[in-house]
Amino acid sequence: xxxxxxxxxxxxxxxxxxxxxxxxxxxxxxxxxxxxxxxxxxxxxxxxxxxxxxxxxxxxxxxxxxxxxxxxxxxxxxxxxxxxxxxxxxxxxxxxxxxxxxxxxxxxxxxxxxxxxxxxxxxxxxxxxxxxxxxxxxxxxxxxxxxxxxxxxxxxxxxxxxxxxxxxxxxxxxxxxxxxxxxxxxxxxxxxxxxxxxxxxxxxxxxxxxxxxxxxxxxxxxxxxxxxxxxxxxxxxxxxxxxxxxxxxxxxxxxxxxxxxxxxxxxxxxxxxxxxxxxxxxxxxxxxxxxxxx
Amino acid sequence: xxxxxxxxxxxxxxxxxxxxxxxxxxxxxxxxxxxxxxxxxxxxxxxxxxxxxxxxxxxxxxxxxxxxxxxxxxxxxxxxxxxxxxxxxxxxxxxxxxxxxxxxxxxxxxxxxxxxxxxxxxxxxxxxxxxxxxxxxxxxxxxxxxxxxxxxxxxxxxxxxxxxxxxxxxxxxxxxxxxxxxxxxxxxxxxxxxxxxxxxxxxxxxxxxxxxxxxxxxxxxxxxxxxxxxxxxxxxxxxxxxxxxxxxxxxxxxxxxxxxxxxxxxxxxxxxxxxxxxxxxxxxxxxxxxxxxxxxxxxxxxxxxxxxxxxxxxxxxxxxxxxxxxxxxxxxxxxxx
Numbered sequence: 001x002x003x004x005x006x007x008x009x010x011x012x013x014x015x016x017x018x019x020x021x022x023x024x025x026x027x028x029x030x031x032x033x034x035x036x037x038x039x040x041x042x043x044x045x046x047x048x049x050x051x052x053x054x055x056x057x058x059x060x061x062x063x064x065x066x067x068x069x070x071x072x073x074x075x076x077x078x079x080x081x082x083x084x085x086x087x088x089x090x091x092x093x094x095x096x097x098x099x100x101x102x103x104x105x106x107x108x109x110x111x112x113x114x115x116x117x118x119x120x121x122x123x124x125x126x127x128x129x130x131x132x133x134x135x136x137x138x139x140x141x142x143x144x145x146x147x148x149x150x151x152x153x154x155x156x157x158x159x160x161x162x163x164x165x166x167x168x169x170x171x172x173x174x175x176x177x178x179x180x181x182x183x184x185x186x187x188x189x190x191x192x193x194x195x196x197x198x199x200x201x202x203x204x205x206x207x208x209x210x211x212x213x214x215x216x217x218x219x220x221x222x223x224x225x226x227x228x229x230x231x232x233x234x235x236x237x238x239x240x241x242x243x244x245x246x247x248x249x250x251x252x253x254x255x256x257x258x259x260x261x262x263x264x265x266x267x268x269x270x271x272x273x274x275x276x277x278x279x280x281x282x283x284x285x286x287x288x289x290x291x292x293x294x
Numbered sequence: 295x296x297x298x299x300x301x302x303x304x305x306x307x308x309x310x311x312x313x314x315x316x317x318x319x320x321x322x323x324x325x326x327x328x329x330x331x332x333x334x335x336x337x338x339x340x341x342x343x344x345x346x347x348x349x350x351x352x353x354x355x356x357x358x359x360x361x362x363x364x365x366x367x368x369x370x371x372x373x374x375x376x377x378x379x380x381x382x383x384x385x386x387x388x389x390x391x392x393x394x395x396x397x398x399x400x401x402x403x404x405x406x407x408x409x410x411x412x413x414x415x416x417x418x419x420x421x422x423x424x425x426x427x428x429x430x431x432x433x434x435x436x437x438x439x440x441x442x443x444x445x446x447x448x449x450x451x452x453x454x455x456x457x458x459x460x461x462x463x464x465x466x467x468x469x470x471x472x473x474x475x476x477x478x479x480x481x482x483x484x485x486x487x488x489x490x491x492x493x494x495x496x497x498x499x500x501x502x503x504x505x506x507x508x509x510x511x512x513x514x515x516x517x518x519x520x521x522x523x524x525x526x527x528x529x530x531x532x533x534x535x536x537x538x539x540x541x542x543x544x545x546x547x548x549x550x551x552x553x554x555x556x557x558x559x560x561x562x563x564x565x566x567x568x569x570x571x572x573x574x575x576x577x578x579x580x581x582x583x584x585x586x587x588x589x590x591x592x593x594x595x596x597x598x599x600x601x602x603x604x605x606x607x608x609x610x611x612x613x614x615x616x617x618x619x620x621x622x623x624x625x626x627x628x629x630x631x
Contacts (some may be wrong), residue, residue, distance in 0.1 A: 045623055061443070145625050229631050259630075
């Protein structure tokens with residue numbers, strides 16, 4: 001009897017201890033809404049559904065402004081900026097990133113500021129402007145996406161050792177959620193491109209195969225198409241090149257990526273010519289003309 | 295006498311001017327009001343047939359490129375059960391709207407009201423005629439919505455698998471829950487033990503049923519079953535909460551189960567949110583169910599968080615769920631070779 005009474009007492013005690021761990025804070029509904037909209041925006045962005053993603057991020061920004069929280073406002077501007085850059089609207093992307101940088105700078109939001117700084121430096125690189133901001137390393141405590149962007153920036157700046165170190169850091173993290181896996185696929189692709197630039201073709205091919213295998217697992221069609229284009233450069237036989245280019249072309253067509261389609265066709269036509277596929281060459285030339293006309 | 299006549303005629307003149315001026319001002323006011331409110335402006339009428347009248351009301355503004363160009367004049371339920379909406383549009387804008395224009399419902403801003411938007415249509419096609427039947431479009435096309443639904447159903451299947459494993463775990467006679475319940479039942483009677491046991495059995499049966507549905511990919515049924523199954527799960531978790539400390543003590547697997555479940559619940563929640571927002575303008579039972587499921591998922595999430603928050607179940611209480619802080623958009627890195 002005493003034993004049961006003691007057990008009951010211990011259960012009651014445990015119950016009271018459990019309750020003490022809960023926060024008694026009322027959530028700001030606008031902040032919660034902003035977070036929810038941002039999460040959904042990221043999911044839409046990962047599916048390359050730019051319009052719904054923009055709609056969600058626009059509303060996330062409005063919610064952040066209603067919450068009047070600088071962290072959320074800076075984050076919302078960054079998300080919008082990244083979305084515009086990904087969908088090809090560089091000017092809009094830059095404008096949104098500058099807004100993010102302004103809020104982050106004003107409130108000393110280190111993480112968002114660094115994230116934004118790298119994104120702006122990447123725009124400079126894309127425009128052929130050599131950005132003078134070239135740190136050798138960034139803090140290990142920074143989120144994975146920042147390490148990945150930093151690796152890509154260093155790569156574009158021709159600082160391959162710094163770049164490879166940062167890519168390795170991304171690959172060595174143990175996160176297994178979908179977003180982290182997507183970052184890891186990006187890191188493999190980055191390493192493949194560095195290896196190709198350093199003329200280490202076998203290494204590049206190995207990394208490309210990793211990109212393709214992981215893309216199949218997680219679902220990253222655009223990256224898979226880029227990897228197939230790179231594979232076509234790395235393999236020697238005409239038939240292997242043709243297979244890769246045809247697969248890449250098929251993906252680009254579904255994604256309506258005109259630039260990708262053009263590149264694939266430009267490389268495919270000479271191969272088909274060498275193989276004497278006259279009718280196919282004719283069709284491809286027509287496709288290319290149509291793409292160049294629009 | 296002549297003076298009296300002069301006075302009378304002067305008074306008549308004054309009264310006459312007063313009346314003329316009064317009428318003049320009234321006419322002027324009427325003119326201003328009519329110009330401002332388009333009361334007397336020439337209008338033309340067009341129609342469309344949405345699946346439901348739930349997003350419409352008489353007098354609802356009709357906009358074109360953000361400008362108000364008319365209003366919903368009449369909403370009518372026809373004999374065949376079709377909803378007919380009549381739009382009264384200002385004739386002076388007719389030349390800007392073309393024959394293939396479509397009507398759709400849009401929301402103005404985050405907390406704005408819903409308005410009917412009329413699109414311009416193809417400028418190469420002639421301007422719209424009086425009495426034209428417009429096409430009606432939800433913000434996303436139906437094909438797009440169906441395409442969107444598939445990943446959600448896919449995610450629902452992932453969740454189902456996780457729920458099924460949880461149900462098996464709950465049902466296992468040698469499992470954490472059963473042992474904890476058996477122990478607790480000896481100590482305190484009426485800790486909802488029996489109710490919980492019956493509920494778990496019902497939950498397992500529902501899941502089996504649901505998995506059969508999901509194989510057929512009959513989306514409406516899957517959504518319906520998923521909704522009821524989620525509700526049942528919310529009830530189980532609710533009843534599980536008071537037992538969480540004892541369960542945590544009994545089984546180390548609990549934390550893993552909870553974390554895996556949380557991850558899948560998060561995934562399904564995201565998909566459902568997107569699908570529900572896209573579907574919000576459709577009237578069949580699907581959007582309602584999606585919304586209902588989403589609400590239940592929010593409830594489940596808070597329950598799981600509460601279970602994780604317990605220092606025995608969640609370990610040191612330092613566990614951070616994926617939804618803390620705002621999600622970050624993936625960086626724009628063009629890896630084109």
